Amino acid sequence: MGRFHRHDDGSVHSHDHGEAGHSHDHDHDHDGHSHDHDHDHDGHSHSHSHDHSHDEGHDHAHDEALAELIGDHSGYQTGRERIEILEDIYAENDRLADANRRAFDAAGVRVINLMSSPGSGKTTLLQRSLAALEGSVRVGVIEGDIETPLDAERLGGYGAQISLLNTGNGFGGECHLDAPMIAKALRGLDLETLDLVVIENVGNLVCPAEFEVGEHTKAMVYAITEGEDKPLKYPVMFRSVEAICVNKLDLAPYLDFDMELFYRNVAAVNPTAKVFELSARTGEGVEAWLEWLTGGAADD
Amino acid sequence: MVAARLWNTSRGQVKGGEVHEVSLCRSLAAAVTRAAGERRVEAVEVSIGGLRQVVPDAMAHAWTFVVRGTTLDGAALRITSIPAAITCDDCGATTELGPELGFDCRSCGSGHTRVTSGEEFTLTAIDICDPARVTKGES
Structure with a gap:
């Protein structure tokens, strides 16, 4: 700042010691020479070994600033540097999940993320639920676990709006639904005309539990054919849910299922879970589940 | 395309198998690419909590083919559990x-506990190599 340089022509430079912004001074210091100097500064920047000049582009200036911060100057010789980041890989998903939730809230819709292992009877329970609620509760379904068109047909005919997500064709993360997928699926639903949305997640006890999609709460379907130890084997899933449907109760006479052991295992990972013993096939016990599903007398 | 094939052949692994790690590697790769821009990435460091249900070997394997043919091809993945x-x-x-x-609780047996760590899945650092800067340093 404030250096005085006398220049006879535009070829000059004694002031090149890394002072960003020096060109402003020159305009004041030299009568009638300022035009030449403006051009000169641009042309000379490469010879200024410590000059963070503007015409080298923002990327390099940024790199150097980072290298300064990190204290690693080896980058100048080798081009290598280490960048500290600390970015939560789930953060972007969670932001979108919040946006989805705001859309649900704005429309006054209750949204349940329904998860399970494959073959637990999730679609059957959903089918029975839709049939029971038809005419009283306006239901939308985001269907993320379609193996065949046959599954989709099973859910049709009950007056529910159904938005299909094709998770089998490399559609994002195929082992679970994530918030961006749900955002897309919302285009297939008219939320203003709905009371309840059920998101049928991909049949999988691992990752669906880890991805918020904007639901208000999570539930899962578990079949007694799966074995009593599942809560301990998949604690993250069992801990993530508010409600557990214990399905296929109609098969109990043919199995050695130990319900008490199962409850103990659930309590070890999720002591506050609501458990609904039911049979989606026969309809036994489904009424209590429906009350919880629709947000009715569940919180007693 | 490779990932899609793996998905198809491993769909029978109903526990999630490696598919979970593939999906997470894609998210990780996207975050790394945002941070690195055009520069070549030599190594990626990530911290993963025990509740994220990631199998480190599966993650490492998934990483190699998720980044294959991309700007991150060849970048090493270092996992801190x-x-x-x-x-x-x-x-x-x-x-x-x-x-x-x-x-x-292992001390008193209470079920009223909070998870205080284990849910991390954080990109902590990348090592980059910028060819443009090598040129500059030599000039």
């Missing part, structure tokens, strides 16, 4: 969770 831990609301004890992932 963070143990899951719970703190008891009743007695205050903190328990590090091992393979047996019950969430009840």
Whole structure:
């Protein structure tokens, strides 16, 4: 700042010691020479070994600033540097999940993320639920676990709006639904005309539990054919849910299922879970589940 | 395309198998690419909590083919595992969770516990190599 340089022509430079912004001074210091100097500064920047000049582009200036911060100057010789980041890989998903939730809230819709292992009877329970609620509760379904068109047909005919997500064709993360997928699926639903949305997640006890999609709460379907130890084997899933449907109760006479052991295992990972013993096939016990599903007398 | 094939052939692995790691590697790769821009990435460091249910070997394998043919091809993946831990609301004890992932307090048996670590999935650092800067340094 404030250096005085006398220049006879535009070829000059004694002031090149890394002072960003020096060109402003020159305009004041030299009568009638300022035009030449403006051009000169641009042309000379490469010879200024410590000059963070503007015409080298923002990327390099940024790199150097980072290298300064990190204290690693080896980058100048080798081009290598280490960048500290600390970015939560789930953060972007969670932001979108919040946006989805705001859309649900704005429309006054209750949204349940329904998860399970494959073959637990999730679609059957959903089918029975839709049939029971038809005419009283306006239901939308985001269907993320379609193996065949046959599954989709099973859910049709009950007056529910159904938005299909094709998770089998490399559609994002195929082992679970994530918030961006749900955002897309919302285009297939008219939320203003709905009371309840059920998101049928991909049949999988691992990752669906880890991805918020904007639901208000999570539930899962578990079949007694799966074995009593599942809560301990998949604690993250069992801990993530508010409600557990214990399905296929109609098969109990043919199995050695130990319900008490199962409850103990659930309590070890999720002591506050609501458990609904039911049979989606026969309809036994489904009424209590429906009350919880629709947000009715569940919180007693 | 490779990932899609793996998906198709492993769909029978109903536990999630490696598919989970593939999906996470894609998210990780996107974050790394945002941070690195055009520069070549030599190594990626990530911290993963025990409750993220990631199998490190599966993650490493998934990473190699998720980045194959992309600007991140060849970038090494370094995983730091963070143990899951719970703190008891009743007695205050903190328990590090091992393979047996019950969430009840090991000190007093209470079920009222909070997870205090283990849910991390954080890109912590990248090592980059910028060819443009090598040129500059030599000039």
